[in-house]
Amino acid sequence: MELLFLLGSIIWNTVISLALSLLLPFRLLLRWLLPSDDDGGLTLYEGVVWHERRRPVHHSFQYNVRSLLTIPPSVGYEQNPLSLYYCYELEDSTASLKKCIAEVTNTPWGERVTFVFDPSSDVVAKALHVSPFMDMQGSWKMKATAPGRDLSVVISVQHPDLGEHFCAVLRAQRVSSSNAPDQMFFFWLMPHKVAVWIYWHALKLWWKSVSFVQHPRYSYPAYREEAVSLDKKLNCCKAGVYGTSGVCLREDKDVVGHQFSWTDAKWPWS
Structure with missing residues (x-):
């Protein structure tokens, strides 16, 4: 059922995106006649x-990407693995980046987890099944710079058996306002390109005989609670002071945690 739905959604989104793409010149003409x-x-x-x-x-x-710290929908299709929101502290008219809010969405399920992290460097328990070729063990090590002329985001996966076995990096430059094109064309098919890269490289991993990992909701429904428990352990003892039984020996009671919030998948993935 899920595979049939996936194939059907690909065909449906292709037809809708093609139809809306044909209307883009008319929308551009309308915006030229009625500027805003x-x-x-x-x-x-x-x-x-x-x-x-x-x-x-x-x-x-x-792959090349165009964004405004998120990838907006284009011609009826949305594909946005990661959105970042930047939280600043104002002091004497000076803004300093204090926290980031990450919104991670998995493909093709469309589940979402939102959490807060320290952009200077932070370790967050893995709280979402983001790939059928990765298990739920380990944590995300995250770092992000404040958006300016340039920005960067670095995420690595730290696994108890495989070590730091995966890394994703975004490096981008701000587009000059004088050279900024119309957004409809600037982001045209950007979500589609991201989806193509995701599915194509998933196929290549399968071809390389990387083990397929079933969604944990089938094998371990309590994976979210496990992520919260691991995250508390990571936060209460960031200095890494544990006893032989795994009990935290130095607890920081001021640590709030990453405040996970999940959004469930919709039918038929739910």
Whole structure:
């Protein structure tokens, strides 16, 4: 059922996107005849996303991406693995980046987890099944710079058996306002390109005989509670002071945690 739904959704989204793409010239003409300043406050970025899987087999690729710290829908289709929201502290008219909110969405299920992390460097328990070729063990090591002329986001997966076996990096530059194109064309088919890269490289991993990992909701429904428990352990003892039984010996009671919030998948993935 799920495979049939996936194939059907690909065909449906292809037809809808093709039809809406044919209407783009008319929308552009309408915006030229009736100009507005709705997009004046948006900052656009253009850069490269690089993925590297080191173990159990080596596999890497990169692709160009256009974003405004999220990838908006284009011609009826949405595909946005990661959105970041930046939280600043104002002091004497000076803004300093204090926290980031990450919104991670998996493909094709469409589940979502949102959490807070320290952009300077943080370790977050893995709280979402993001790939059918990765298990739920381990944690995400995350780092992000404040958006300016340039921005970067680095996420690596730390696994208890495989070590730091996966890394994803985004490096982007701000698009000059004088050169910024119309957003409909700037983001045209961007979600589709991301989806193609995801599915194509999933097929290549399968071809390389990387083990397929079933969604944990079938084999271990309590995986979210397990992620919260692991995250508390990571936060209460960031200095790494544990006893032989795994009990935290130095607890930081001021640590709030990453405040996970999940959004369930919709039918038929639910």
